[in-house]
Amino acid sequence: MQTKQAQPGSFGPVRQLGYVVEDLDAAVDAWTRQLGVGPWLLIRNIPLHSVYLGQPSTPLIDIALSYRGDLQIELIQQRNDAASPYRDAAHPGLHHMAFVCDDIEADLRKAQAQGLRVVCDIRMPAGGRYVYLQSPELGPQVYVEFLENTAQMRDMIAQGVAASAAWDGGGEPAVIDFAAMAGG
Incomplete structure (x- = not known):
């Protein structure tokens, strides 16, 4: 069997579609009832350490x-007014498409050489990094996201895919709360 060669500019398959929502719980309910998507993992009170449009910022999000x-389907609700690509989204809806990068620095160089510009660089509290990019040619309202391929990322994806395949349509979403874990 012959493998398909990657196209110039390709960063592999799209692994995630991200949506900004105004009410995370209502959005989860709608995606479950109307589209049959589940089960869900809710992660609340995530403090992001980011540089957005060249300035440090700490948005607090629930996903x-x-x-x-x-x-992967990601729903995002920002919980504070910190500068971020979520706060500045023109409207709720599709926000980004994401690629998982084995070498995020090499992929960033390649993307920048192709005309994309970095607008937000985020460090996750539990480790890992993700970067949002934009291109005027692709439109100002949808970002390209690069997710750093870490062991934690691979495990999370494998567990989520398996849970979705085995899901019977019932049950409540699992919840992780960073504020409760930090004692606040």
Whole structure:
């Protein structure tokens, strides 16, 4: 069997579609009822350490993660007014498409050489990094996201894909709360 060669500019398959929402719980309910997506993992009170448009910022977000096949669906609600690509989204809806990068620095150089510019660089509290990029040619309202391929990322994806494949349509979302873990 012949493998398909990557196209110039390709960063591999799209692994995630991210949506900014106004009410995370209502969005999870709608995606579950109307589209049959689940089960969900809700992660609340995530403090992001980011540089957005060249300035340090600490947005606080809640997210919900689920899968449709190998594609991760991420719903994002920002909880504070910190500068971020979530706060500055023109409207709720599709926010980004993400690629998982084995070598994020090499992929960033390649993307920048192709005309994309870094608008936000984020360090996760539990480790890992992700970067949002934009291109005027792709439109100002949808970002390209590069996710650093870490062991933790691979485990989370494998567990989510397996849970989705085995899901019977019932049950409440699992919840992780960073504030409770930090004692606040």
